[in-house]
Amino acid sequence: TTSPASPTAAGSGTNATAAFRASVTRSGPAPADRQRVSTVVQALVDAVRGVIRDHEITYPEFRTAEQWLMDLGEAGEWPLFLDVFVEHEVEKIAERTQHGTKGTIQGPYYLPGQKRLPATATLPQRDDEKGDTLVLTGQVRALDGTPLGGAEVDIWQADADGYYSGFAPHIPDGNLRGVITTDEQGRFEITTVRPAPYRIPTDGPTGALLTAAGWHPWRPAHLHLMVCATGYRQITTQLYFQGGDWLDSDVASATKDELILAPVRLGDGLLRARYDFDLEPV
Ligand code: MBD
Numbered sequence: 001t002t003s004p005a006s007p008t009a010a011g012s013g014t015n016a017t018a019a020f021r022a023s024v025t026r027s028g029p030a031p032a033d034r035q036r037v038s039t040v041v042q043a044l045v046d047a048v049r050g051v052i053r054d055h056e057i058t059y060p061e062f063r064t065a066e067q068w069l070m071d072l073g074e075a076g077e078w079p080l081f082l083d084v085f086v087e088h089e090v091e092k093i094a095e096r097t098q099h100g101t102k103g104t105i106q107g108p109y110y111l112p113g114q115k116r117l118p119a120t121a122t123l124p125q126r127d128d129e130k131g132d133t134l135v136l137t138g139q140v141r142a143l144d145g146t147p148l149g150g151a152e153v154d155i156w157q158a159d160a161d162g163y164y165s166g167f168a169p170h171i172p173d174g175n176l177r178g179v180i181t182t183d184e185q186g187r188f189e190i191t192t193v194r195p196a197p198y199r200i201p202t203d204g205p206t207g208a209l210l211t212a213a214g215w216h217p218w219r220p221a222h223l224h225l226m227v228c229a230t231g232y233r234q235i236t237t238q239l240y241f242q243g244g245d246w247l248d249s250d251v252a253s254a255t256k257d258e259l260i261l262a263p264v265r266l267g268d269g270l271l272r273a274r275y276d277f278d279l280e281p282v
């Protein structure tokens with residue numbers, strides 16, 4: 001992984017592009033079905049042509065779009081742009097056949113191979129990690145209620161300033177990332193910090209588009225999770241925080257009511273939240 005010199009859109013975009021390429025190489029490209037390619041690409045091109053006709057797109061507008069698309073690629077922001085503006089629509093298709101805990105988009109900042117942790121664990125963090133301590137407890141179980149011991153809860157999140165390790169150079173690799181294994185009861189207890197809302201970097205092409213359109217760049221504060229157990233369908237999801245900013249206007253359109261945590265602050269001053277995951281058999 002390369003490390004950018006400062007937390008710029010270019011640095012984070014480059015890292016997100018590298019992470020994406022690595023993940024695709026591992027799973028291998030899907031075999032192309034010629035009829036499917038023809039149908040889908042024709043529909044896509046038709047949709048673009050329709051926009052041009054309906055909105056009487058001019059040459060200056062066309063050239064601006066052309067330039068912007070080139071900038072998007074050069075900044076490595078295709079993963080950011082597609083995950084913000086498009087992934088949620090693909091996820092809604094997947095949701096149609098998925099039971100149990102709701103999924104939502106993965107986003108561009110997942111990194112595999114993080115530190116493996118026991119059922120009760122604190123995510124790797126800096127000595128002076130900023131933010132409210134958050135303790136997330138829960139249970140992983142099958143749809144029929146069977147506890148799933150030995151399940152994996154892969155968690156990643158932004159810090160209390162809204163930055164992700166691996167995509168902002170001032171944060172140590174692996175910070176606020178980890179793979180927890182549940183105990184025999186399927187339970188886990190993860191100590192971390194409450195993340196801040198995430199702002200799309202304003203100094204890159206995606207940010208420039210948001211500014212040009214007058215759209216805000218925010219995602220509500222969230223935890224990312226991938227939960228898996230042998231013999232069950234993996235869930236990729238996010239958990240949000242009740243009452244938090246941007247819950248109703250997520251730039252990535254990825255919130256769901258079922259995924260909102262209601263943390264409570266107990267006598268010890270720590271924020272505690274509970275969330276259980278229900279996995280469907282494959
Ligand atoms: C994020 O942190 C994120 O979760 C998504 C989906 C897009 C951009 C940044």
Ligand code: FE
Pocket residue numbers: 107109158198222224
């Ligand atoms: Fe995120």
